[in-house]
Amino acid sequence: MKVLLTDQAFPDTDLESEILAESGHDLIVASSPEDVRKLAPEADAILNALAPIGADLIAMMTKARIIARYGIGVDNIDVEAAASSGIVVTNVPDYCVEEVASHAVAMALMLLRNLQRADESARAGQWGVGSVRPLHRISTLTVGLLGFGRIGRLVATSMASFGCNILVYDPYAAQIPGPFQRVDQDELFTRSNILFLHAPLTPETRGIVNEAMLSKLPSEAIVINAARGPLVVLDDLVAALRSGHLKGAALDTFPVEPLDPNLIADVPNLLLSPHTAFYSEEAIKESQLKATRQIVKVLAGEPADYPVKAVTSP
The missing domain is CATH 3.40.50.720 (NAD(P)-binding Rossmann-like Domain)
Structure with missing residues (x-):
């Protein structure tokens, strides 16, 4: 299956490619927002860092089953729109x-x-x-x-x-x-x-x-x-x-x-500090590993470890 990386936040994607390849999946790295829109309709899964994923883009994701974000916050993703489209959203809440x-x-x-x-x-x-x-x-x-x-x-x-x-x-x-x-x-x-x-x-x-x-x-x-x-x-x-x-x-x-x-x-x-609080070499590797594994699990029909629900007022 095709896994689309919307934006590359880390020095390389070797770890992601290796994990996905072991399960028979291909990682495709988008080069621009226009490239994301072009490739999104054919993607079975989305791997995301900071690029915005709004309702209009989600509507184009006719095959996607999961949007996996590397970080903790998911404010760049329209979680409600994803849920309405039957797409699981995950994050990595414990990596940094x-x-x-x-x-x-x-x-x-x-x-x-x-x-x-x-x-x-x-x-x-x-x-x-x-x-x-x-x-x-x-x-x-x-x-x-x-x-x-x-x-x-x-x-x-x-x-x-x-x-x-x-x-x-x-x-x-x-x-x-x-x-x-x-x-x-x-x-x-x-x-x-x-x-x-x-x-x-x-x-x-x-x-x-x-x-x-x-x-x-x-x-x-x-x-x-x-x-x-x-x-x-x-x-x-x-x-x-x-x-x-x-x-x-x-x-x-x-x-x-x-x-x-x-x-x-x-x-x-x-x-x-220039948005560096999250950083250590260990944290980066953990984020890459856990986000990619969410995709592998969902594409295999297994439940995600870190599903995200839309926040509602208490």
Whole structure:
């Protein structure tokens, strides 16, 4: 059968080709969005990274039985349209949990200890704590988690190890284990000294961190986003940093990527990484392996390990 790769996110597709060939399938790599539209009608399965797969493209997939995405989020895929067409959508929800959680925590610690400024001062021969004041003991701070999936849970556990009080807002989480405290959205924002975003991008969460919600955060709070860029209204976040209401922010993802550097020029206390939180060599291989195996299983008539359902309000 024919497996169409819509866009190539990794250095090579040797692993995918090998796995598919063992089951008698051929991998076809599209070279452009136009190529995807040309090849989609004849594809039995779709392997996807970042390319958008909307209802119009899905309507052309008359043979496809599965759309397998390499990553966690599926906001680039119209899951409802796929379901209506009888197409299974899968993701790889557990491939970079350690990487994203450690990246988010590292960003938070860097801001909390003002390490950027400390490094600049040491290099300039400015000794002592004057350049990094004020700093506060981490155990005195309250951490808020917007989203409590695999990554959010690991971040919560990591920050709890420093003695932080942990608050969680996630209407989809069945249980919040002690000593973590479930709160509503308003309480999360009004009490969090450190706000970690680990929610999926849905109509409900798009722009959830906006001017109104940022104003609820305690003075000198910090915001960490290693989830989905559009969770944050970037202009509102920049304004809160410039005004001094926020102590700092760290972003790995952005509403539009790559980021226009002019949008964040000279913004104080803003730590950036270019959408790298997911990355380790091990994570990439795991993503390739698991996404491709979903295709093999579904084409063989077996159930997928990671079927995705359309998100509905609780």
